[in-house]
Amino acid sequence: MEPTLMVVGLNYRTAPMAVRERFWIEESRRYEALLQLSRAEGIDEVVVLSTCNRTEFWLWTKDVTLAANSVMRLLGAEYALKLCEWKHFYRLLDEAALLHVFRVACCLDSMVVGAPQIVPQVKEAWRQAQKVGASGRFLDAVVQKALAVSERVRNETAIGKASASIPSTAVEFARQIFSTLQNKKVLLIGAGEMSELAARGLLQQGGGSIRVTVTNRTFENAAELAERLGATAIPYEERRQHMAEADIIITSTSCPHIILSREEVETIVHSRTNRPLAIVDLAMPRDVDSAVRDISGVFLCDLDDLENVPHPTADERDAAAVEARKILHEEAQGFRRKLTAEQIVPAVVVLRSRLDEYCRQELDAFRQENGPFSKDQDEMLNAVMSRMTQRIAGTLARELKQSPGKVEQDMLALALSRLLPSCNAPTGTCQHQTPKESREIQVSG
DSSP states (O other), rough: OOEEEEEEEEEEEETTTTHHHOOOOOOOHHHHHHHHTTSSSEEEEEEEEOOSSSEEEEESSSOOHHHHHHHHHHHHHHOOOOOGGGGEEEEEEEHHHHHHHHHHHTTSSSSSSTTTTHHHHHHHHHHHHHHHTTHHHHHHHHHHHHHHHHHHHHHHHTTTTTTTOOOHHHHHHHHHHHSSTOOOOOEESOOOOHHHHHHHHHHHHHGGEEEEEEEESSHHHHHHHHHHHTEEEEEGHHHHHHHHHHHEEEEOOSSSOOOOOOHHHHHHHSSSSSSOOOEOOOSSSOOGGGGGGGGTTTEOOOOHHTTTSSSTTTTHHHHHHHHHHHHHHHHHHHHHHHHHHHHHHHHHHHHHHHHHHHHHHHHHHHHHOOOOHHHHHHHHHHHHHHHHHHHHHHHHHHHHHOOOHHHHHHHHHHHHHHHHHOOTTTTSSOTTHHHHHHHHHOOOO
């Protein structure tokens, strides 16, 4: 089989939050997943991308069935994947996989189109793969090109200027619950980046009248964030009193289980005077029991709900996304041609070698039948045969590289394989070439 790019994964379109959080891979476990998959059957290279909206495996493989089965075995062993849950996963190959990687890096496949957080997440996933040696020249080239396309999209379209983000959409949700954000009390549970971005958005919307309190299991982290925001930090053990007083609770912790149950929220609501309470859960896995949304007077928004929150820049972002997709398709087509050409190199090398071999055999037979020849005559015969070999090999190599599509390349490959039996398909490896040699081909991009 010829080497190809494959993407196996699930995202917010194919799987609800309850499924996504089961297969979310925390950072400490990504390294182990990379190591296991890089040694697994059918996988030459692998990058693991796991965010709040997707868990994906970007693979370079010579056998897509073996590679997909290796991913399934990992998910089954480590995350208890059931066969019936495989329906939530997609498997994309070749051009479809390349376009998908480009869409992800360009923020066109995000829940909030244009959200900038995905770019550093892609970079980090790539860095992790390189650190353990799971990513090689092919995936390095693919990811590097995807990031370059992302930069071009942001420079040439308005998608960056009109971009929203998950935290800014959370702010918009809170604004729609209350007629104004002025004089609102905000409690942040968790002191990470998402909490900080959401708090800054609220402060910008509500001016200086918003009061922000920060709590975290590690008080020092809460104090540091509070200082940056001009807010107040409290010990985690005192959070319940402040939850009862808050208008807006934003939670984004790394806790692997629910930290805010329905019973706890019901207790909080009973101590309030019919004031609405907005809870925004930005955590993966979720911090808040989904049953909380059934409590009267409580408005819960988790990551799945954010997709349906109207945003003021939505129309502008949609228009920019149309322009971005044109750039993306143009770049993907050009890069795929280069990638295909680089995969053809081993077959071209063997093609030249076989032609040289045939010409030497014919020249030796010609010498035996018509020789001996002088030194000058021998050199002239060698020069003529070398020029003929170079001309034929060059012409066939150009045809292989410039064939407009896979069907045309396969037809030409079949003809060459009959003419030169030692040479396989143009995008594969030749019979005497080792797997290591084929993996070390330089990919330009």
